[in-house]
Amino acid sequence: MLDLLTSGLHGWGPQLLSGTAMTVAVALSSFLLGLAFGAAGAAAKLSDSLVLRGLAEIYTTAVRGVPELLVIYLLFFGGSGMIMAVAGIFGYGGLIELNAFSIGVAAVGLISGAYSTEVIRGAVKSVPYGQIEAARACGMGRWRILRRVLVPQTLRFALPGLGNVWQLTLKDTALISVTALAEIMRVAHTAAGSTRQSFLFYSVAALLYLALTTVSTTAFQQAERYASRGVRRA
C-alpha cells in the first residue's frame, strides 16, 4: 500500500502524501482559529452590549450567507492590502505579502468561526441557569464560574455541533487550492494536468478526503463518549 503510494501513481505519491499533511495542517489551524472566533462571537452574541451583538450578528449572517469561494477570493486578493492598511495606521509603509498558507487559514478560519459561533452560543445556553446561580451562591467569582462550571459543560454540549463544523472546515480547505497552496486538491490538479490522468488523481483525492473524514468522525465519537462519561443514559 505504502509502496504503491510512493512509487506508483506516476511518481506523484509523495506529493499527494505531503498534500494530505498540508490539508490536515490547514484544517487544524483553521478550526482552532475558528474556535477562537467562535468563542469571541458567542460571547459577543450573549453580551448585554447592543453594538457587540449587532457586530456578531453581521459577522455570522454575512459569512454564512456568502459563498466560501468569494470569502477566499476576498482575502486572497485583498488580504495583503488590508494588513498593509492596518500597518499604515501604525506608521509602517512597507510592502507586506501574506503567504498562501496564512491566507487560507484566515479565510477558512473566518468561515469556520461563523458556524462555531452558533454552536458555542447554543451550547452555553443549554447549561442550566440554576447551576450558575448555585456556583454564585457558593461564592465563586465570574472567572471561576466560567472555568469550573460553564466551559466544561459547554464543551460537552458543543461537541456534536463542533464535529459538524470540523467536517465542514476540512472540506472547505479544498477550496483554497485556488490560491495555489499545495494541499490535496492542488496536488491532484497538478498531477492530473501533467499526466492527463484526471479520473485517477481526482479519485485518489476523493479517497484521501474520505479517509480524513472517516477518521475524524470516529475521533469525535470517541471524544463524545469520553465527554459524556459522567452522564446517565436514558
Add this chain to the structure above:
Amino acid sequence: MNWTLMWDSLPRLLAALPLTLELVALSLAFGAVLAFATALLRLSGNRVAVALTSAYTFIFRGTPLLVQIFLIYYGLSQIDLIRDSFLWPVLSQPMWCAILALALNTGAYTSEILRGAIETVPQGQVEAAKACGMSRVRLFRRIVLPVAIRQMLPAYGNEVILMVKASSLASTITMMEITGVARRMIAQTFAVFEIFIVAGILYLLINFVATRLIRHAEWRMTPYLRARA
C-alpha cells in the same frame, strides 16, 4: 471605497444572477428526486439497496464538492466508454457537469434529512392509518410523506442556502455565474472590496428570499400551530 465602481459593477453581476438561479433551481429539482429515491431505498430494508444508498451518501457527504465537480468534469471525459455513449453530449458541457455534481451532492444530504424526518413520523399515526385499512402506498402518500416533509422543512431550508453557496463552485469549471463574474472583475479592476460587497449582497438577498419562501411553506403546512383568531 469607490462608490461609482460599485454602482457600475452591479449590472454585470446582475446579468450573472439568472445563471446562478438556474444552477440552483435545476440542482435542487434533480437533487430532490434523487433524495426521494435514495431515502426510500434506504428505508426499504433490502440489503443491496441499503448498501448502495449508504455508500452513495457516505461518499458524497464525505468528500468536498470541488472534488466531485472536478471528477465529473475532468475525470469522466477521459473514459472512452462515456465519450462514446449517448451521455457525452450532456457530459461534455460544463453546465450539465456542474448541475450533475450539485444534484448528486444535495441529493445525498437531502436523502439523510428526509430519512430522518420519515423516521420521526409518530408510530401511532401509522398504526391509526393501518387500522383505517389504508394500503402501504396510500399510507405513505397521505400520512408519512406530508408529515415528514413538514418535519424536514427547517433542515431543508439550510440545505437550500448551502446549495446557493455551492453553485459558486461552478465558476471553477468555466461557468460565469455571480462568483465567476466577480472573480474576473476583481482581476480586471483590483477593486476587491467593492465587488465582494456587491456580489455578497446579491447572495445574501437570494438566501434571504429562499429563507422566507421556506418559512412561508412551513407556516402554510402548520395551521394547527397558529393561534386561532
